């Protein structure tokens with residue numbers, strides 16, 4: 001980038017202090033993805049109203065969809081909007097699932113305060129080397145770096161894995177020491193998307209592997225842990241989608257009580273994207289079904305935005321425990 005810009009000039013913060021506070025007080029900072037204006041407005045409104053810190057996540061797919069420059073300015077605009085709404089809360093702008101050094105570098109130069117380098121699908125030594133390279137570029141600029149060990153099932157941007165591999169607690173000390181990463185995404189049974197488990201009739205969602213989490217905490221005490229793939233896939237929204245003409249069968253998410261439990265541990269960041277997608281889809285479908293003549297996008301995206309605000313506030317209050325912290 002010709003003129004790199006620091007996130008500090010834009011008003012974002014990195015995740016260091018956020019995670020310290022989350023660790024000390026037994027909650028997790030929400031990391032919500034956005035691809036468009038309505039999602040961003042809803043996240044900012046919900047987190048300001050519930051006085052929660054927030055990590056705004058931008059994936060590679062989001063950058064391709066919305067344009068990287070526009071997204072950066074949208075993030076900056078959201079901060080200004082937050083100031084106008086009253087006392088602002090801490091906001092980090094974070095690259096979700098960065099897969100190359102160049103992408104992380106470009107985000108850092110564009111004003112991101114935090115980046116994820118996801119080399120979890122590569123052999124261990126390559127994961128270490130790539131993560132370390134990103135850390136060496138990020139840290140002199142005071143940008144925090146999230147890394148990943150272990151593989152989640154499902155789609156991680158363009159990386160797709162059939163089966164998950166739980167994080168091996170025996171690797172974490174070495175990995176953290178060698179890479180210098182600031183936080184670690186682990187695999188303990190979560191996965192991306194709205195179809196996290198294939199359940200036979202009568203079966204319930206298997207619990208997360210809290211035993212692995214505990215062992216990891218023992219190995220790296222006080223080190224911030226990240227959970228990806230943490231949408232709960234609320235059945236009320238699935239029912240609404242199906243009622244208004246959609247067809248989503250066999251969906252399953254992570255039960256909220258388990259996320260609450262995780263948030264009380266060293267898990268300091270919980271990633272939620274799919275639930276926002278479901279809420280928007282349900283709300284838009286309802287308008288289309290009830291008012292088939294509607295053609296003003298504000299009349300269907302507006303209700304979707306309102307529903308999103310409710311959902312994010314509820315997550316902050318009841319699930320992550322991040323509400324009321326600022």
Ligand code: G3H
Pocket residue numbers: 033059060061062096097155156157158192273274
């Ligand atoms: O973990 C993946 C996130 O949900 C982002 O998804 O790559 O479709 O934007 P995306």
Ligand code: 13P
Pocket residue numbers: 033096097191192193194227228229230231232271272273274275
């Ligand atoms: P979900 O698909 O469960 O919302 O996970 C999102 C995520 O991990 C983004 O990185």
Ligand code: ZN
Pocket residue numbers: 097156192228229271
């Ligand atoms: Zn993810």
